[in-house]
Amino acid sequence: GEIRCAGDTIVIGLAADSGCGKSTFMRRLTSVFGGAASPPKGGNPDSNTLISDTTTVICLDDYHSLDRTGRKVEGVTALDPRANNFDLMYEQVKALKDGIAVDKPIYNHVSGLLDPPELIQPPRSLSLKVCTQSMDLVAKDDVDVKYDERVRDLLDFSIYLDISNDVKFAWKIQRDMAERGHSLESIKASIEARKPDFDAYIDPQKQYADAVIEVLPTQLIPGDNEGKVLRVKLIMKEGVKYFSPVYLFDEGSTISWIPCGRKLTCSYPGIKFNYGPDSYFGQEVSVLEMDGQFDRLDELIYVESHLSNISTKFYGEITQQMLKHADFPGSNNGTGLFQTIVGLKIRDLFEQVTASRASAPLEATKA
Ligand code: ADP
Ligand code: G6P
Numbered sequence: 531g532e533i534r535c536a537g538d539t540i541v542i543g544l545a546a547d548s549g550c551g552k553s554t555f556m557r558r559l560t561s562v563f564g565g566a567a568s569p570p571k572g573g574n575p576d577s578n579t580l581i582s583d584t585t586t587v588i589c590l591d592d593y594h595s596l597d598r599t600g601r602k603v604e605g606v607t608a609l610d611p612r613a614n615n616f617d618l619m620y621e622q623v624k625a626l627k628d629g630i631a632v633d634k635p636i637y638n639h640v641s642g643l644l645d646p647p648e649l650i651q652p653p654r655s656l657s658l659k660v661c662t663q664s665m666d667l668v669a670k671d672d673v674d675v676k677y678d679e680r681v682r683d684l685l686d687f688s689i690y691l692d693i694s695n696d697v698k699f700a701w702k703i704q705r706d707m708a709e710r711g712h713s714l715e716s717i718k719a720s721i722e723a724r725k726p727d728f729d730a731y732i733d734p735q736k737q738y739a740d741a742v743i744e745v746l747p748t749q750l751i752p753g754d755n756e757g758k759v760l761r762v763k764l765i766m767k768e769g770v771k772y773f774s775p776v777y778l779f780d781e782g783s784t785i786s787w788i789p790c791g792r793k794l795t796c797s798y799p800g801i802k803f804n805y806g807p808d809s810y811f812g813q814e815v816s817v818l819e820m821d822g823q824f825d826r827l828d829e830l831i832y833v834e835s836h837l838s839n840i841s842t843k844f845y846g847e848i849t850q851q852m853l854k855h856a857d858f859p860g861s862n863n864g865t866g867l868f869q870t871i872v873g874l875k876i877r878d879l880f881e882q883v884t885a886s887r888a889s890a891p892l893e894a895t896k897a
Contacts, residue, residue, distance in 0.1 A: 538887070539627045539652055540880050541684050545735045546691035547728055549702055554858050555691065555869045556580065556587045562851060562873035563880075573648050576638045586626075586653035591637045593619040598642025609727040620680045626652045627684055682738065687773065687879055689872060690739035694746045700757025737811040740770045741875075743868050750799035750821055759799060761821040762864025764871065768814040772882040775816035776839045776871055778805035782816075793832045795825045803833075820864035827853050827862065840871055841878035848874070 542559075546552050560567045560582050567580035567587060578589035595615040596604060606613050622632040633647040682688075693701070702721065706712040736742050741764065748759040766775035778785050784806035790796035801822035808817045818837075824830055831849040834840070842848060851870045852861055860866040 538884055539629065540686040540883050541623060541627055542876060543682075543685045543688040544691070545688070545732065545739070547693065547698065547724075547732055549705060550691050550693045550698065551860065551865065551869070552691065554860065555689070555872075557858065558851070558855060558866070558869045559873040559876060560585050560587065561855065562870070562877050570648060570650075574636055574638075574645055576640050576645065577636055577648055578639070579634070579648065579650065581653070584653070586650065588623075588634065588650070589637075590614075590619060591639070592635050594637045594644065597637070597644050607724065607727045609724070609731045611731065616681065620684070622650075623681065623684050626650065628652075686883060687741075687770075687876055688739045690736040690742045692736050692742050692744040694744070696747050696755055697745050697757045697760065700755075737813075740767050740773060741765065741872055742810070743865065743872070745865060748799065748821055750802065759821075759823060760860075760863050760865065761819065762868055764818045764864075764868040765808075765810050766816045766818070767810075768816065772879040773875060774839050776818055776837055776875070777816060778803060778818060778837060781838070782807055787836075789833055789836075794829050796822070797825055818868070820867060823863040825862075827856055830867070833867075837871075841874045 544552055544555060557567070560580070563582070563584040565582040565584060567582040567585065569575070569577050570579055570581055578592055580587040591608070593615045594601075594608060594613055596606070596613040601608060601610075601613050604612065608614075618635070622634055625632050629652045631649060631651045634650045635647050636645040638645045699717075699721065702717050703714065706717050707714065744763040744765060746761045746763070747757060748754050748761050750761075751759060764776070766773070768775065778787060785804065787803040787805075788800065789803065790800050794801070799822060801820065801824070803821075804817070804819040806817060808815050810817075828849065830852055831846050834842075834846065834848045837848075840848060848867070848870055851873075852866060855861060855866075858866060860869070
């Protein structure tokens with residue numbers, strides 16, 4: 531067989547519906563890896579790529595094979611496999627993982643056209659922002675299953691952001707009505723129009739994810755549907771190589787914890803944590819849950835000091851990251867906290883993978 535040197539690149543997959551926090555998550559992840567990300571210098575101003583010293587974030591919208599007009603003519607949405615080139619996606623992600631630069635296409639979100647490609651150099655760690663079309667595509671009659679398996683096999687870790695319908699609706703209203711001037715009816719209509727393909731192609735991906743961040747309405751305020759106070763679950767799969775789930779107090783037991791009191795300031799409706807083993811799509815998982823929101827971010831250190839397996843490099847690193855990006859959406863609740871924790875776990879995974887590759891530099895492939 532062929533002998534090659536294993537690369538230094540790990541590939542992370544992140545999937546969620548549009549407007550559900552993927553960009554925010556990627557900004558937190560890049561920050562944990564060190565350094566801020568910006569678009570490629572001197573390139574297409576409409577590029578979807580973000581590059582820092584350590585990470586490159588690629589948006590898989592760039593693998594649309596049909597542009598906006600093409601999709602209209604064919605009558606398919608951007609989420610449909612027929613609108614996306616999974617062959618090219620696989621080839622290029624594989625090349626980058628193997629340390630080879632690629633000419634990646636660009637889907638221009640402003641014009642709706644496919645722009646000339648941009649050169650992407652192999653990064654140390656590659657994050658694939660699955661903007662919505664699926665990578666972990668489930669078997670569908672019209673899709674060749676081997677493609678999704680091939681791309682999924684390239685992922686060293688995968689995350690799914692699962693925003694419940696009520697919360698998604700509240701966020702969309704906040705953004706599209708307040709900031710973009712859309713009407714309530716048009717927001718409802720656009721969510722409804724996307725739903726069938728979201729249910730078919732995006733939502734099923736969560737069962738394959740190594741970690742899922744699930745965002746639900748609070749249970750602390752009876753009948754609440756404002757979507758301001760959130761209950762957030764971090765669902766962590768057991769038995770994933772180089773990933774050991776975070777726990778509260780005692781690994782594997784079931785804990786309910788109200789940290790409010792002398793050491794943590796809480797106003798109504800307070801904060802409640804839950805932790806314990808569970809099952810998710812028939813798989814063994816650990817779940818950490820936070821309901822409520824922080825009043826004072828600097829007091830987060832009190833919560834952080836009670837969590838274990840958080841893969842920090844120094845005492846208080848989670849709190850420091852949260853304070854640093856206090857302006858990002860979700861910084862006062864479980865969405866920001868769990869995104870930060872997953873970022874730290876991925877950094878740890880990166881270090882373990884590259885250390886193991888360094889100690890076994892020559893790897894004989896089976897072929
Ligand atoms: P995506 O990249 O998935 O489209 P973004 O990260 O750009 O999503 O977030 C889109 C919008 O969704 C934000 O501007 C904000 O209005 C809302 N949002 C995202 N994450 C949160 C959060 N954790 N809490 C509240 N609102 C959020
Ligand atoms: C949604 C999807 C993207 C897709 C985009 C295309 O935002 O999440 O995957 O690229 O639609 O929409 P457009 O407005 O450019 O036709």
